[in-house]
Amino acid sequence: MDQASALRNLVKSNNASMRPISRVITVTSGKGGVGKSNTSINLAIQFRKLGQRVIILDADFGLANIEIMFGAVPKHNLCDLIYQNKNIREIITWGPMEVGFISGGSGIAGMSNLGREYLTYIIQNLAELDAIADIIIVDTGAGISDAVLEFLVASGEILLVTTPEPTSITDSYSLLKALNVHNRFDRDYSQIKVIANKVDSENEGQALFNKLNAVVNRYLHLPITYLGSIPQDQQLVRAVMQQTPVSLQNPSAKSSQSYERIAGKLMNIDTTKLNKRGMAAFFSHIVATARKTQM
Numbered sequence: 001m002d003q004a005s006a007l008r009n010l011v012k013s014n015n016a017s018m019r020p021i022s023r024v025i026t027v028t029s030g031k032g033g034v035g036k037s038n039t040s041i042n043l044a045i046q047f048r049k050l051g052q053r054v055i056i057l058d059a060d061f062g063l064a065n066i067e068i069m070f071g072a073v074p075k076h077n078l079c080d081l082i083y084q085n086k087n088i089r090e091i092i093t094w095g096p097m098e099v100g101f102i103s104g105g106s107g108i109a110g111m112s113n114l115g116r117e118y119l120t121y122i123i124q125n126l127a128e129l130d131a132i133a134d135i136i137i138v139d140t141g142a143g144i145s146d147a148v149l150e151f152l153v154a155s156g157e158i159l160l161v162t163t164p165e166p167t168s169i170t171d172s173y174s175l176l177k178a179l180n181v182h183n184r185f186d187r188d189y190s191q192i193k194v195i196a197n198k199v200d201s202e203n204e205g206q207a208l209f210n211k212l213n214a215v216v217n218r219y220l221h222l223p224i225t226y227l228g229s230i231p232q233d234q235q236l237v238r239a240v241m242q243q244t245p246v247s248l249q250n251p252s253a254k255s256s257q258s259y260e261r262i263a264g265k266l267m268n269i270d271t272t273k274l275n276k277r278g279m280a281a282f283f284s285h286i287v288a289t290a291r292k293t294q295m
Contacts, residue, residue, distance in 0.1 A: 021278035022130045023271065025137050026155035029162065030171030032142040035197040035230065036161045038240065040139040041069050041099075042256070045247040046263035047135050048097045055092065055100035055133040059151055060141040067103060070095040071243035077103035081125060088125035089132075096248050100133065127280035136279055143171070144178045153184045154285040156274055157191050159227065163198045164208050173215055180220045187222060191274070195262065196229040205229025227265055230258045 027043075029036040037060070044054045057078075058066040067074055074093040080086040092100045129136060138155065140148045152158055162172040176192070179185050194212065196205035209226040216222050230236075235253035239246035247256045 021276045021281075022133050023135045023157070023274065023276055024155060024279060024282050025135060025157045025159060025266070026140060026151055027137060027159045027161065028140045028148060028152060028175070029142045029160065029168075030144070030173070030175040031168055034142070034161050034163045034165075034168050036142060037066055037069060037139055038236070038246075039159070039161050039195060039197065039230070039259075040137050041066065041245050042247045042259040043263050043266075044099045044135075044137055045097055045245045046259050047267070048099055049247075049260075050263060050267055052134040052267075053100075053132065054135050054137065055102060055129060056137045056139060057102045057104060058139050059104045059147075060139055066101055066139055067093070069240065069243060069245065070101055072101070074101065074103045082122060085121070088128050092132075096245060123280045123284060126283055127278070129279040133279075138282075144175050148175075149178060149182055152179050152190070153182055153186075154282050156189055156276060157193070159193050159195055160224070161195045161197050162208065162212065163196070164204060169208065169212055172212060176216055176222060176224070177220060180222050192222070192224045193227045194224055195227050198232050199229045200232060202229055228258060228262045230255050230262075 025043075027036055027040045037058075040056055044056055047054045056066055060066075070093070072093055072095055074091070076084075076086055076091040078091065081088060081091050092102055095101050138151055140151045142148075160172055160175070162168050172194075180187070194209050196208045199205040199208065205228065206226070208229075213224055213226075216224055231254045233246070233253055233255035235250045236246040236255040239249045239253075242249065246253050247259050250256060251260075
């Protein structure tokens with residue numbers, strides 16, 4: 001039995017006693033500065049208001065956007081789980097409204113080099129997240145790096161954040177193009193949903209999606225759906241400056257209400273049609289495929 005097969009069997013044995021499996025939502029963007037991390041945090045707050053237990057994994061290596069917006073500095077990150085034998089609960093930082101937050105650090109990048117004993121410990125801990133959280137939001141880095149693509153390939157539910165800026169639309173298309181040609185991407189497994197951010201009106205958001213969808217449909221033949229838009233909002237800018245999610249600081253703000261609508265749409269999706277792996281299987285997919293490329 002090869003290492004990848006052993007890893008899949010390990011995950012299956014852990015998942016067998018861990019029901020239900022958490023819903024993993026990966027938030028990404030084609031370029032930086034489009035409001036991806038803000039979207040992750042505010043959707044997390046809105047999910048909490050709907051009674052969901054939520055954890056955010058900050059997978060934007062080298063940056064600390066989530067912890068800055070949370071106004072909290074984590075004592076530990078995923079590296080401590082991997083190399084310092086911390087358990088999963090010890091590396092979770094609890095933010096506003098008891099939204100959990102895990103700093104990825106650079107730990108994920110080195111997981112493919114670990115031995116079976118280490119991986120057993122890590123996957124057992126990650127499987128515990130399925131019992132702690134109903135929804136896990138993975139906030140990826142921006143752009144088309146190999147690390148970002150590995151997260152997207154492993155995800156059954158992808159939220160692509162874009163803005164009306166021509167460069168943002170172009171970079172969003174480039175990201176989808178790179179994902180579409182990835183040798184491990186399964187379009188039947190992953191659902192891609194688009195959020196139009198920093199728009200002046202609902203009409204502008206819809207027009208942005210229509211423009212992107214027309215090109216994607218013509219050249220990639222890749223199905224994408226529209227979730228909605230987030231308006232330009234000074235209340236959101238003010239909240240960011242004060243390191244507080246706008247959904248908490250000003251629930252009546254236009255942006256807060258838009259995040260609320262989008263979270264509601266996501267909660268109303270028929271989850272039986274989603275391919276839910278849970279967190280342990282999500283990571284095992286990344287590790288197993290990385291090992292294959294090293295052989």
